[in-house]
Amino acid sequence: MKFDRIGVVGGGSWGTALALVAARAGRTVKLYARDRDAVASINRSGETPRLPGIKLDPALDATNDLAEVLEADAVLLVTPAQTTRALALQMKPYLGAGIPVVLCAKGLEHGSGALLTDVLADALPEAAAAVLSGPSFASDVAKGLPTAVTIAADDAGLADNLARALASDSFRPYSSTDMIGVQIGGALKNVLAIPCGAIVGRGLGASAQAALTARGFAELSRLAKAMGARTETLTGLSGLGDLVLTSSSPQSRNMAFGIEIGRGRSVAELTAPGTKLVEGVHTAPVAVELGKRRGVELPICEAVAAVLAGGLSVDEALQVLMSRPLKREI
Ligand SMILES: NC(=O)C1=CN([C@@H]2O[C@H](COP(=O)(O)OP(=O)(O)OC[C@H]3O[C@@H](n4cnc5c(N)ncnc54)[C@H](O)[C@@H]3O)[C@@H](O)[C@H]2O)C=CC1
Ligand SMILES: O=C(CO)COP(=O)(O)O
DSSP states (O other), rough: OOEEEEEEESSHHHHHHHHHHHHHHTOOEEOSSSSSHHHHHHHHOOOOTTTTTTTOOTEEEEESSSHHHHHEEEEEEEEEEGHHHHHHHHHHHOOTTTTTEOOOOOOOOTTTBHHHHHHHHHHHHSSSSEESSOOOOOOHHHTOEEEEEEEEEHHHHHHHHHHHHHHBTTTTEEEESSSHHHHHHHHHHHHHHHHHHHHHHHTTTTHHHHHHHHHHHHHOOOHHHHHHHOOOTTTTTIIIHHHHHHHHHSSHHHHHHHHHHHHTHHHHTTSSSSSOOOOOHHHHHHHHHHHHHHHHOOOOHHHHHHHTTTSSOHHHHHHHHTTTTOOOOO
């Protein structure tokens, strides 16, 4: 199976970077962006405000016409997690049956608590679901810096073929059949990066940051395993790999958000319209709900959700975490 024509839905930083990835891999690519100015800027000057200072491949073809982009052998859906259902429904009239839709957002759906693959199965059951996730900043990828990610699908052959279709000298996808593990890793690492940032913003030291990363990984693993994920996925690129990247680099929007919270700025100010997308803010309450449903303890996610909801200050949240009963480290 060959995927010569790749449609990318979502003209933000990650969608544009992934369109470049597909073009570098030799595919014919069309990029759907909702924003007409973004389309004009990509086509005319090879620039986008979402990737400042990066010159895009002149061959990159952007359009506002969703139907045109969906005339493809495989589609990458790269809009914020909470828009997945709406986009899937919008795509429905134009997508051929059995065409793979690769979910590239990292999050869980509000209200239902669903994985994005379940959202897709519900809204667009005729598509073949796949997931792309892993440690990968859009600007690094757009610049052609070396990156490795995981592409998962229930069908191992589909995951292998998608990986081959997107691979290049600078982009190395590994294939997997663990769509649950890949999605929980991607969704929870965003939540866990927020308190790591808060520790930096508050000046609490590298030891605290490392402890929180490790205990965050324990939490991510507990929930993912309860949902059926495999251990090797969690210790791989889309789990530990992405958690380490996101919880240690201020380049991450989630960690940067946490740093500002730690410095005393308010959630309202940092999430006002026009501010950057911080997926962990949306995922935190959903993760807490999912943990309750599955009977899995998620104390760090709970602390993050409480701070975001205004129920705890950063210092109080830390106090809650530090005063939990002592326990064995498993
Ligand atoms: N930026 C990055 O380094 C990476 C981002 N991701 C994930 O990719 C997803 C998208 O993130 P970014 O591209 O960075 O965000 P972004 O904020 O740069 O872009 C989001 C894009 O989605 C578009 N959009 C939003 N709602 C839409 C709708 N209803 N219809 C059509 N387009 C719509 C916006 O116009 C915007 O162009 C997130 O879930 C993020 O976690 C994953 C890996 C890396
Ligand atoms: O998912 C990402 C890196 O793998 C991007 O992280 P941020 O959304 O925190 O910038």
